[in-house]
Amino acid sequence: MPWPEKNIQFTMLFERFAIDVLLGAQTVQVAKGILQSSWDETWHILKKIAKTIQERLPNVVIYCMHGITNAVAEGMNSKIMSIKRRVGGYRDRENFKTAIYFYYGGLDLYPR
Structure with missing residues (x-):
């Protein structure tokens, strides 16, 4: 599975699809099989998910506490x-x- 340059439309769409597969699959092995990807490629996507959660968690907590958004x-x-x-x-x-x-x-x- 090729990983072209950042912010290329195809890459962003595929990564979004891969995230949906990872979230919906029962195990990482099942998702890896559906995506036909190597462990390193799957791990790259998992790290991206974790980074996004880490960056956005404070905003989610603030919304849950106060019910306010921008x-x-x-x-x-x-x-x-x-x-x-x-x-x-x-x-x-x-x-x-x-x-x-x-x-x-x-x-x-x-x-x-």
Whole structure:
């Protein structure tokens, strides 16, 4: 099983599939057989799973304790970045702020 460069679409998709197989299989040996991979390749995937859990565990614990996420802030940031992409960037900060207010400020621009 080839492991091309990091962040290549195929590699990321295959690793995601391999993680699903490892999580669903009863043993590592069964998963190794399904993936037709060597022990070293399977171990590489297991280390990646452990690293991800280690990196994200504090955030999961905080969510379980407080029930709070940063999803709203991430959503707002996504909308703001979509404005920036729409026009290819802004040279003037004030124009950028005006565009944000215009698109997402809830302004009622229609006369009554």
